[in-house]
Amino acid sequence: MSDESAIIAANAAFYAAFAAGDFTALAVLWADGDGISCIHPGWPPIVGRAAVIGSWRDILSNPARPQIVCAEPHAIIDRDHGHVVCIELVDGVALAAANHFARVGSAWRMIHHQSSPIAQLATSADGSDGHSLH
Amino acid sequence: MSDESAIIAANAAFYAAFAAGDFTALAVLWADGDGISCIHPGWPPIVGRAAVIGSWRDILSNPARPQIVCAEPHAIIDRDHGHVVCIELVDGVALAAANHFARVGSAWRMIHHQSSPIAQLATSADGSDGHSLH
Numbered sequence A, B: 001m002s003d004e005s006a007i008i009a010a011n012a013a014f015y016a017a018f019a020a021g022d023f024t025a026l027a028v029l030w031a032d033g034d035g036i037s038c039i040h041p042g043w044p045p046i047v048g049r050a051a052v053i054g055s056w057r058d059i060l061s062n063p064a065r066p067q068i069v070c071a072e073p074h075a076i077i078d079r080d081h082g083h084v085v086c087i088e089l090v091d092g093v094a095l096a097a098a099n100h101f102a103r104v105g106s107a108w109r110m111i112h113h114q115s116s117p118i119a120q121l122a123t124s125a126d127g128s129d130g131h132s133l134h
Helices: A003-020 A023-029 A049-060 B003-020 B023-029 B049-060
Strands: A037-039 A068-078 A081-090 A093-104 A107-117 B037-039 B068-078 B081-090 B093-104 B107-117
Touching (some): A003 A023, A003 A081, A003 A093, A003 A107, A023 A049, A037 A049, A037 B081, A037 B093, A068 B107, A081 A107, A081 B037, A081 B107, A093 B037, A093 B107, A107 B068, A107 B081, A107 B093, A107 B107, B003 B023, B003 B068, B003 B081, B003 B093, B003 B107, B023 B049, B037 B049, B081 B107
Parallel strands (some): A037 A107, B037 B107
Antiparallel strands (some): A068 A081, A081 A093, B068 B081, B081 B093, B093 B107
16 A cells, blocks of 8 residues: 555544544554644644543544544655645535644554634635635 | 754744745745645645745735734654644734644755634633534
């Protein structure tokens, strides 16, 4: 399997674990140790295994958690690290996400996840789109 | 200089270039080639040097661009890659950001930037905070 296929598969496994509510499967996808971080939508950054994995435990334990579908994954790989940018459809609303992975032995393990809302695109009078300027 | 100091310095140079409106300085901080990506607040992911660097050119050319101050940078380094999570104060409003770097020769060059709004924290009736559940 190419690195690109492997990292796309690891990314898919992350969303499959979320969809299944499988905390154990999700936790093992993340790298061991405290060199991991996460920025959930609307959250400040959280760092370290206890905080990051704990946040996912809390989210997965919520029966009202949303359904998330990953679309348009695109992998970028450089040596022993890679990341996948994608669209998350969260109960039908589009978010922009990046999932970063490090090679650990023969596996790709997550080291950072960030997901953030995509603004409603609206064509303004001057023809520009609705993107904010940072 | 330790890797941690170097990556924190590269992160600071990114915000200094933005504050100065120095497009050339900002562009050279990014890695060459198309293995770079960016998710601006409210934007979908953009990939490749033309799209990413072009977006920064557009942002820096806007005289009404906001002031951004980086606070609480925290570096995580693993071999030839590292990332800094931090708070961006954008005209006084807090965003959560991650800046990812790859070692290129003796320098750390940016390969991904993502910045996203932090929700207003409000204590709800059940005592939980205002974080969204993903």
